[in-house]
Amino acid sequence: MSFLSATLSRVKPSPTIAMTAKAAELKAAGRDVIGLSAGEPDFDTPQNIKDAAVAAIAAGKTKYTAPDGIPELKQAVCAKMKRDHGLDYTPAQISVGTGGKQTLYNALMATMNDGDEVIIPAPYWVSYPDMVLLAGGTPVVVETTLANSFKLTAEQLEAAITPRTKWFIFNSPSNPTGAGYSRDELKALTDVLMRHPHVWIMSDDMYEHLAYDGFEFCTPAEVEPGLYDRTLTCNGVSKAYAMTGWRIGYAAGPVELISAMRKIQSQSTSNPCSISQWAAVEALNGTQDFLAPNNETFKRRRDLVVRMLDEIDGITCPTPEGAFYVYPAIAGLIGKTTPAGTVIENDEAFATALLEEADVAVVFGAAFGLSPNFRVSYATSDAALTEACARIQRFCASLR
The missing domain is CATH 3.40.640.10 (Type I PLP-dependent aspartate aminotransferase-like (Major domain))
Incomplete structure (x- = not known):
């Protein structure tokens, strides 16, 4: 009889966190991995907000x-x-x-x-x-x-x-x-x-x-x-x-x-x-002035990612209205084989092979309940996104 609650058997760990952790592990081993799996803006917290936190500490608001x-x-x-x-x-x-x-x-x-x-x-x-x-x-x-x-x-x-x-x-x-x-x-x-x-x-x-x-x-x-x-x-x-x-x-x-x-x-x-x-x-x-310029940056990144992914045969990438994700469909890639011999049986196999063979971390669609797709977070630099999308293009072109 297990010591653990039966409730735990009903749930699974977060796949987004798991993929981010796997990418970090490969990076620590010296691989040049570009992570597009975490839903986290690369911007720093605005200065006025940080100042308010420092002021709260100085005022003893620590109880x-x-x-x-x-x-x-x-x-x-x-x-x-x-x-x-x-x-x-x-x-x-x-x-x-x-x-x-x-x-x-x-x-x-x-x-x-x-x-x-x-x-x-x-x-x-x-x-x-x-x-x-x-x-x-x-x-x-x-x-x-x-x-x-x-x-x-x-x-x-x-x-x-x-x-x-x-x-x-x-x-x-x-x-x-x-x-x-x-x-x-x-x-x-x-x-x-x-x-x-x-x-x-x-x-x-x-x-x-x-x-x-x-x-x-x-x-x-x-x-x-x-x-x-x-x-x-x-x-x-x-x-x-x-x-x-x-x-x-x-x-x-x-x-x-x-x-x-x-x-x-x-x-x-x-x-x-x-x-x-x-x-x-x-x-x-406080001021909301930073929202508009941040959104302009996100929009530019969205357009970059959608354009580069939509150029790939077998991938359809719709243009979203908001957030900082795209959710490309990869029905045209299912059944193909990678240079290392992995058959792309589903979107999880695609995401795993993309990480292991092209050093790009994304999250497979089954984690979000709809396949065959994968999620890209474009909340990172233009340079990283450009290189990551180029790697995805090369990886997809190498499938047979």
Whole structure:
């Protein structure tokens, strides 16, 4: 009889972290590996945010805080939700966690019962299904298509809802595809949800500020105010503010749910890092001037990667609306053989061979629930992206 919990057999380690670790291992062994697997901006945290953290340390703000966030940060989140989305929240409706992942996890742990279902469009962020499983629920994965730009349709959502549906997890712009839903596309989904009052909405808005070509971000409770009382809007400072290591996420929702999430957090991690919280206050309240130039850089990198990958026979690379990922389809490469003799049976074999034979780390599509594809993160330098894409071109050209 195993000492470990049976629950662990239901989940798997994060494939994105595993691929990043494998690339780091090869790099440490002297290989010239270019990593395109980690979803982390290469920009430094803006100086005003770092200064706020230093000031917090100097002021002795190094003690425990309330389990789910200091009042100043909760107030900053309320102000952000009003400013950006016209949504009114009180501090009692705000939860601050150790990264966006914790707020999602707390919400699922606070609400899921055996037999509850959670609708998750695929491709999805790798952690969604496993968090649902850990919470005792059942992920209901609905595959989107390349032809529909990897976006869920209203008809697909309607068909997936059952009396057991507890949550619908929504992510726009998306990890891993970068696909962003327009207001009309999101309204079609919210119209479906209005017909099913037992279904709650978990909106992961982490890539909100990373949008290109005039794409206008909107969030479900903003598009359909009738969903306000059963929507948890989740966000954080990791991506747009280049604060991945600071580990601050937040969520806005009904008081009863936020209170339940606080109870779980108080008995697990307790408060997020006090210094990081004060840095996040400055991130949300301070200047946002760096967002536009950062986005211009990301857009340039996106266009570079899409162009170079789309030139490859056997690869189709759509142009995403936001985030910093592309999700090329590789149906035309399946069944081919690498110079080292590896048969590309699926996207995992492709990603493994690309790392071992061409020193480029990407994440295979099966990790995100939709194959055959792979994810590239273009949150790294133009030079690294150009070289990595050239290596992918040479690798694909060598397949027979």
